[in-house]
Amino acid sequence: MIMLVVALLAIYATNAHSEYLYGLTGNMAGTGHTWGMNIGPSGSQSLKINGVFYQYTPVKNTEDDMVVHVRNKRFGTNEYIFSSTDDWSGLPGGIPITKGFVIDNLPIELWGDGSIDVEGSGSVVDANVVYSYKYNNDCLTPMSDPSCSGYIDAVLSMMGESKIEVYDPLADENIADVIDEKAELDEEVQQEDDEKVKAKDRLQRMLSGVNDSILYANVSSQNLLMFAMSRSNNLNPYYDKKLAGGVYKETVILSGGELPDNAKGARAGLAQQLLHTEMVSLQYNQGD
């Protein structure tokens, strides 16, 4: 299992690898013959030195012995991570020397202070030391790239702190909860589907009744319409009827020109009135 994790980390790191950026320093020996290696853009990660170029002019007499060392200490030790020596003994000075070296991408963490050291009689002027480097900004997390400094330590540290256990997804409460919720959700969905089917049936029945009603209403309206149309046809002939002659003259003739009172009727009416009055009075006199 540990091997698998390491392999996966290696694959991930390979995929996460990005292209490097390249740069050159200024003249590190511009202000003196010793210098620190605080180079590269600030915050840049996994900076590696891939080249050293230097130039200087020796000042000496031809007969004098003189040796010039251009070098960098290995950080934290008295050894040198880079060293180039020019032996000017018995040689004339005055002619600049320039050299370039390809370095095998040594991390900046290994590079200690640099210096130009002169042994013997003579001196060095117009010194110019330049480093070329490459870097990327992907090493904020050391495990992102095997070339990052601290990658191995980070992997080993993680392996030491982590408990490698066999993972059983069915024993995971979160996953069990999700499975239960999904089962409930499926059941609800099934119920909803059944209800939808029932509702659909009801709706279809309702719609069929409505269709019958609509059909009946159509038939009724057709009948009414037909009745109205036929009644119009039946009534119209009456509207066209005309009375014969057009005038009905008065045919009653009053003989003598005088109508006498009906005494018989008056008596009958008076008797009825008296009787009525008596009956009305009775209801008021009932308590006497």
Place this chain on the structure above:
Amino acid sequence: MKKLLIASLILVTHVPAYATDTPISGLVQTRCLITTDTNGVFGNPLPSKLSTASADGGVVPVVRYDVTLADAYLAKVTTPTAFSTSPSLSDSVKWTGSTAVSKTSDAAMSGYEAAKVTYGSTTQFDLTKAGSTWFSSTATAVYGVSKSFPGGSYTAIVLAECIAK
């Protein structure tokens, strides 16, 4: 008849002799590479003078020899003695020039300058060490006797050669 038959057999059995040319190819990689490091520019400090010296406003041409085989080549650098292109000149031009080692890639090459041989306008260096050597040449042209150069463009050539010993 017998003689004629024998003669015929001799003719038939005779095999002509064929010839073939077999090529031999080979590739020689150069071990002396010459590169122009800096193109020169004439300054015109006086009407009658053109000079590549920086003090005269010019740029000194620099040529680099890269030698991968020590003690096998001679470097010959010839400063110009005539303009390769110029306006029409009606008077003589006096040329002076020199070539010197300006930079080396090995301390042992510092002796080249002292050991150089000059003849005419040519300077010869014995490339006894493998590595790179930079040679700078100065060239000065003076027209007539204090006569002004005609206006126009002037070009001259520094010839750099690598001669096998």
